[in-house]
Amino acid sequence: MNEVHAFIQNFAGNLEDFQQINEFMKSQTHVMAANQSDTLRLIKNNTDAAKNSLIQLWLITSLYQNKSALHQFIDANDQIDLINNYFQNFVPLQVTTQNRKLYELATIFSELLISEKKAIYGINTLKNVIFKVRQNDEQVCGSLHKEFARLCIKAKCYQHSLIVIDHPVIQFKKNTSAMDILNYMYYKALIYTALKQFQNAIDCLKLVISFPCQLTHKIHLESYKKLILLNLLEKGQMPDIPKYTNVMLKHNLETSFACYRNLGSSYIGKDDKLFNEIIENNQEEFFKDKNYGLIKKLQKKYQRVRVKELSNTYLTLRYNLTDNKEIEDTLFEMINQDESQAKIDSQKEMISFIDSTSMTSASQQDDAKEAEYLTVIEELENQNQRIIKLMSNVQGLDKGLQLTKQFLQRNLNDRGGNSARDDSGGDMMM
Amino acid sequence: METYPDSLSLKSYIQQYHGNTRYVRLLVIADKQFKLREEALKLCFEMAKTEKKLYFYFEALKILKRAFQDKLDQQPLPDFGQDPNFERTVQQEYRMEVKKKDQEIQQLQKSLLKDSIRIAMNELGNIHYQYGFTSEAIKAWIKSHDFSTQEDDLFNISFQIAQAAYESMNLSYLIKYSGEAEARDKLKNQKVTMQIKILDGLSSLLNDNHSQAAAKFSSIQVVDTYALLKYISQQDLAYYVIVCSLSSMKRSDLKSQIMNSSNYKNIMEQAPNASETIESLLNGRYMEFLTQLNQIQVALKFDPFLGHKIGQIIGEIRKKALIQYVTPYKVIDMREIAKAFDLSIEQIEAEIADLIVSKKIQAKIDSHSKLLYSRKDNxxxxxxxxxxxxxxxxxxxxxxxxxxxxxxxxxxxxxxxxxxxxxxxxxxxxxx
The missing domain is CATH 1.20.5 (Single alpha-helices involved in coiled-coils or other helix-helix interfaces)
Known part of the structure; x- marks a missing residue:
């Protein structure tokens, strides 16, 4: 440990030679891991998170090489404080060569917080780390985004997570793994579901399914189950499996989950009896999949959709309300929540649906119409700007692809083939 | 044949056709219609034995075995005219002829005489076709097609393949080779041209492209009734034109593309009961229109191409008529619609509610006073x-x-x- 101590003393002022630091610290990892109390002392007394970010990162991560022995020297709360302090003060420029270690530390941090039931305390810290490390808001940084979303879910801070998650993902940092991206998208979908932004959740789950893969992972299966339920809730139909999904995965998804598929077809086919029967018979499975909440929502939506259809179709409707108590209850609820304008005449057994446009004056209608137009046009304008940005991104990607080794090699081969054909053509002409 | 083939008229219904299409129709009836199964199978066995159509004999036997599958352990198959002796002798005969031709082809392949191989392959296809093995015939003719270089040979062989594809209900080959035959046709023989156009139209029909099928069928000039009956009857042709055009075309297209076609009147003359169907719709004579539509539905119930989905297609056409009926009105009494369509008020209300839910019409129903109010969306x-x-x-x-x-x-x-x-x-x- 004396060597490490001496190295830190010498290099305290020279922060530029990251390569030398990395080489030395790597060679000393096992020593630091074996002397956890000394390493802890070095972290606390001899280094500073802001000035020696890289060295501290090595020291802290080395502590977790022997995780089981660590609690003898420092308890979980102090560990959280230690990492929290590091994350608050580290300088991202110093750790660019060891981003992988930074991501590992974030995972350790979130696991500690979850095990201590303090998930909420880490949200702000990880948010700040993401802001420091990312190059733009559309980039995923290793496991940082995933851990941030996970802490938000554990702490039920869905609204607070939007500052990070409410951006599309089109890039990722170098040491990001496929599972980091997939998990992040899955957690994003869970957050959007909790916030009732079902369309956004559907988009995230579709990305999980269509992400390049060579195997069927549990995340795909769970995503597809949720995708079926969310699609039924949002659009009233079964989802299409995205076009670029791996063929084998597509086959697996299409042939599994009979109960979810049957539920979907009974929902679409408006078969009340079968729909409720499927839910009842498969209650256990839905519980196990943690989808029973969505199923309950779907059940409620089922009645509401039917009432909505009736209100869009009829002005007055004769209905035997004693036989259709559920419809009456749903309608009652919808009237109370201003979702539908109707009057129930239980004596005549008749429902009168009131056209909302007939309730307001002509000038109010014009104002409402204009406001609606403005909202839609504004949305179109925003979309146009986004499309222009995306197109420049695609062009950049295209340029990059044209300079890749494989593309150049292929191009060269093709040219070789063409020139050979041209030569032979010339011969023939002669 | 004005009506569907019941047990009394099945024989006369089948006898109006020629060639293998009779077997195809009989097998469809035997497979789908429990009541007519016995008679259809008996007729099929009888014809197959007389004409040595071994393949169709076996197909009928398959249906018979399938129908009595559960009882096979307890009792033997009922006697519908099966003849083990026929099976044995004709199968032997068929195998001998194929074997002989195969040996001849092998010899020719060694000598690399391309034109002789083409002729021999064609003859092999003819042998398969003669015994009803249309799929085998197609395989042999495709090889013959590959060896063909002359325009006339290519045309003839494409026509043969398309015909066999029609008889074996092979959609991909029917589309490919009827299209090729149509493109290669030099209009030398009016009869063959008509047959090719029929096959081309049937390929569109089988491919569910009804607007294309309607356009193709309505342009057919029937020059030889006997040749037409190898595929469909004149009445079938008229019904196909009506059903396909009504299910896929707009009002304006019905007038410009179908009714203005030079052959439309000639085709419709062969189906007097339904000849006015399109006019009835265009002129708003809904009750007549629906009666004629029902007649077509009954007549096409056993059609091998449309029979399985005719109910659905006619339902769609009726919805189209209903849309056409209600569209001009701001307010309309549903009792009037029910009267015009000869349906009960409840049925009409349910159909209109369906159309509103599926966003085909923009309206609202006043179920209390039975009025339908049109509504305009932005x-x-x-x-x-x-x-x-x-x-x-x-x-x-x-x-x-x-x-x-x-x-x-x-x-x-x-x-x-x-x-x-x-x-x-x-x-x-x-x-x-």
Whole structure:
């Protein structure tokens, strides 16, 4: 440990030679891991998170090489404080060569917080780390985004997570793994579901399914189950499996989950009896999949959709309300929540649906119409700007692809083939 | 034949056709119609034995065995005219002829005489076709087609393949070779041209392209009734024109493309009961229209091409008529609609409710006073909203595509070995 101590003393002022630091610290990892109390002392007394970010990162991560022995020297709360302090003060420029270690530390941090039931305390810290490390808001940084979303879910801070998650993902940092991206998208979908932004959740789950893969992972299966339920809730139909999904995965998804598929077809086919029967018979499975909440929502939506259809179709409707108590209850609820304008005449057994446009004056209608137009046009304008940005991104990607080794090699081969054909053509002409 | 083939007229219904289409129709009836199964099978066995159509004999036997599958252990198959002796002798005869031709082809292949191989292959196809083995015939004729170089040979062989494809209900070959025969036809023989056009029209019909089928059928000039009956009857042709055009064309197209076609009147003359169907719709004579439509539905009930879905198609046509009926009105009494369509008020209300839910008409029902009020949606705003929805989809798909490309580029494809240290939805990882 004396060597490490001496190295830190010498290099305290020279922060530029990251390569030398990395080489030395790597060679000393096992020593630091074996002397956890000394390493802890070095972290606390001899280094500073802001000035020696890289060295501290090595020291802290080395502590977790022997995780089981660590609690003898420092308890979980102090560990959280230690990492929290590091994350608050580290300088991202110093750790660019060891981003992988930074991501590992974030995972350790979130696991500690979850095990201590303090998930909420880490949200702000990880948010700040993401802001420091990312190059733009559309980039995923290793496991940082995933851990941030996970802490938000554990702490039920869905609204607070939007500052990070409410951006599309089109890039990722170098040491990001496929599972980091997939998990992040899955957690994003869970957050959007909790916030009732079902369309956004559907988009995230579709990305999980269509992400390049060579195997069927549990995340795909769970995503597809949720995708079926969310699609039924949002659009009233079964989802299409995205076009670029791996063929084998597509086959697996299409042939599994009979109960979810049957539920979907009974929902679409408006078969009340079968729909409720499927839910009842498969209650256990839905519980196990943690989808029973969505199923309950779907059940409620089922009645509401039917009432909505009736209100869009009829002005007055004769209905035997004693036989259709559920419809009456749903309608009652919808009237109370201003979702539908109707009057129930239980004596005549008749429902009168009131056209909302007939309730307001002509000038109010014009104002409402204009406001609606403005909202839609504004949305179109925003979309146009986004499309222009995306197109420049695609062009950049295209340029990059044209300079890749494989593309150049292929191009060269093709040219070789063409020139050979041209030569032979010339011969023939002669 | 004005009506559907019941047990009394099955024989006369079948006898109006020629060639293998009779067997195809009989087998469809035997397969789908329990009441007519016995008679259809008996007729099929009888004809197959007389004409040595071994393949259709076996197909009938398959249906018979399938029908009595459960009782086979307890009792033998009922006697519908099966003849084991016929099976044995004709099969032997067929095998001998095929074997002889195969040996001849093998010899020719050694000598590399391309034109002789083409002729021999054609003859092999003829042998298969003669015994009813249309799929085998197609295989041999396709080889013959590959060896053909002369325009006339290519035309003849394409026509033969298309015909056999029609008889074996092979859609892909029918589309390919009827199209080729049509393109190669030099209009030398009017009869053959008519047959090719029929096959081409049937290929569109089988492919569910009804507007194309209607246009093709309505342009057919029937020059030889006997040749036509190898595929369909004149009445079938008229019904196909009506059903296909009504199910797929707009009012204006019905007038310009179908009714103005030079052969339309001639074709319709052969189906006097239904000849006015399209006019009835266009002139708003709904009760007549629906009566004629019902007659067509009954007549096509056993049609091998449309029989299985005629109910659905006629239902769609009726909905179209209903839409046409209610569209001009701001307010309309549903009792009047029910009267015009000869349906009960409840049925009409349910059909209109269906159309409103599926957004085919914009209206609201006053179920109390039985009135239907038209309602106008804001089309401009709806178009804007559609544009927004499409834009949203485009943006999402582009974003996802960019991410996928980068994943491929940076080798971040999800594989077995890179599942590493990650947490996932339910804390355990399973690969399938």
């Amino acid at each position: 089309d401009t705003l709806n178009s804007y909203k559609e544009a927004v929805a499409l834009g949203r989809m485009f943006i999402r798909e582009t974003e996802q595509a960019i991410l996928r490309v980068q994943a491929f580029q940076m080798n971040k494809v999800l594989k077995g070995q890179n599942l590493g240290l990650t947490m996932e939805p339910s804390n355990d990882q399973h690969m399938y």
